[in-house]
Amino acid sequence: xxxxxxxxxxxxxxxxxxxxxxxxxxxxxxxxxxxxxxxxxxxxxxxxxxxxxxxxxxxxxxxxxxxxxxxxxxxxxxxxxxxxxxxxxxxxxxxxxxxxxxxxxxxxxxxxxxxxxxxxxxxxxxxxxxxxxxxxxxxxxxxxxxxxxxxxxxxxxxxxxxxxxxxxxxxxxxxxxxxxxxxxxxxxxxxxxxxxxxxxxxxxxxxxxxxxxxxxxxxxxxxxxxxxxxxxxxxxxxxxxxxxxxxxxxxxxxxxxxxxxxxxxxxxxxxxxxxxxxxxx
Ligand SMILES: *Cc1c(COP(=O)(O)O)cnc(C)c1O
Numbered sequence: 001x002x003x004x005x006x007x008x009x010x011x012x013x014x015x016x017x018x019x020x021x022x023x024x025x026x027x028x029x030x031x032x033x034x035x036x037x038x039x040x041x042x043x044x045x046x047x048x049x050x051x052x053x054x055x056x057x058x059x060x061x062x063x064x065x066x067x068x069x070x071x072x073x074x075x076x077x078x079x080x081x082x083x084x085x086x087x088x089x090x091x092x093x094x095x096x097x098x099x100x101x102x103x104x105x106x107x108x109x110x111x112x113x114x115x116x117x118x119x120x121x122x123x124x125x126x127x128x129x130x131x132x133x134x135x136x137x138x139x140x141x142x143x144x145x146x147x148x149x150x151x152x153x154x155x156x157x158x159x160x161x162x163x164x165x166x167x168x169x170x171x172x173x174x175x176x177x178x179x180x181x182x183x184x185x186x187x188x189x190x191x192x193x194x195x196x197x198x199x200x201x202x203x204x205x206x207x208x209x210x211x212x213x214x215x216x217x218x219x220x221x222x223x224x225x226x227x228x229x230x231x232x233x234x235x236x237x238x239x240x241x242x243x244x245x246x247x248x249x250x251x252x253x254x255x256x257x258x259x260x261x262x263x264x265x266x267x268x269x270x271x272x273x274x275x276x277x278x279x280x281x
Contacts, residue, residue: 005077005090005114013115022111024093027101028149030111031055032091035074036242037083038121041281043242045071047205052090055145056110060103061094063110077114086118087243091148122244126270129250129262130166132239134228135159137170137177137200144199156180167239167249172200174227179239182247183207187236187265191220206240213272219265236263246270 004016023029033052036043049067056063065073074088093111097104139152156168157180168180177195178184183204185194192214197203214221231237235258237249246269248262 002116003077003080005073005112007109007112008073010077010080016113016115018111018113019096021099022093022096023104024091024111024148026099028147028151029059030091030093030148031059031061031146032089032148033146034242035088035090037078037086037088037116038277038281040084042071042075042078042088043277043280044205044209045074047208048242051146051203051205052092055147056092058142058145059094059147061092061110062107063092063112065112073112074114078116081116081118083116083118085120086116088114088116090114093148122247125166126245126247127262129248130239130244131164131251131254132167132169132179132237132249133160133163133165134231134253135168135170137172139170142199143177143201144197144203146202153180165251167244167247169231169237169239169249169252171228174229175200175225176228176231177201179241182239182241182244184231185210185238185240186226186231186234187238187263188230188234190265191222192265193222193224193226193230195225196223204240204242206242206245209273209276210238210240210246210269213269213276217268217272219268234258236266238266238269246273 002013003010004013033048035048049070091113095108095110097108135156160168169184170177178201185192195201211221237257239247248266250257
């Protein structure tokens with residue numbers, strides 16, 4: 001029987017319930033992480049848990065666990081569910097309390113929940129690339145927090161799905177920010193361009209890995225804003241996240257990106273990413 005982590009207990013999936021007045025449910029008042037497991041290894045676990053603690057701090061949520069304690073809780077869940085290749089979703093909410101926008105006083109205990117999923121890497125898509133569509137970024141101005149409030153992201157992804165694309169690339173006016181659940185890179189004349197880390201994007205762990213791979217390979221990694229027009233004229237486009245890794249975009253708004261094939265810089269970054277997985281486990 002598959003288990004779900006609810007606070008410190010591993011409970012059977014069908015018994016895994018949370019209170020009706022949990023603030024995550026009522027307000028989206030909470031934060032989350034998604035971590036990949038490769039060959040029994042929880043990939044970049046420390047970076048993810050550190051980001052979870054940062055998100056918690058940014059919304060004034062007190063979490064009683066440190067990185068080591070979180071690692072242990074999640075590791076136990078993964079072992080119990082026998083996850084060899086897959087992922088683990090973790091969310092923390094401000095807890096259950098009578099509905100009132102302001103934080104509960106006295107404060108209540110945060111609720112932590114985690115579940116696992118077993119699956120392989122997206123080999124076929126990584127080789128062939130995906131379609132993306134562009135859409136206005138309508139999200140709030142603290143996109144650096146991995147918040148449960150995902151309505152803007154949900155509507156963007158639904159728009160992509162409706163038009164046969166696998167990801168929506170968002171822009172605020174002229175400036176490209178990021179995907180609905182991924183970071184975005186335009187490659188032009190052998191150089192990578194991606195939005196700088198600030199409140200307009202989520203600072204992806206995969207982005208950090210790509211940056212390190214690019215630096216190792218001597219590929220210029222420019223953390224600069226760029227326009228929608230620049231993106232449309234890019235030689236190659238990549239979107240990245242924990243689940244889609246270094247994903248080539250071969251069609252944007254129905255038009256070929258470059259020659260419509262997965263480009264050489266993309267392939268080189270994918271190769272470096274694979275090596276990074278092998279050397280960090
Ligand atoms: C999680 C997420 C990403 C990717 O972050 P990773 O740490 O690489 O998984 C990018 N953008 C948004 C909006 C996200 O929620």
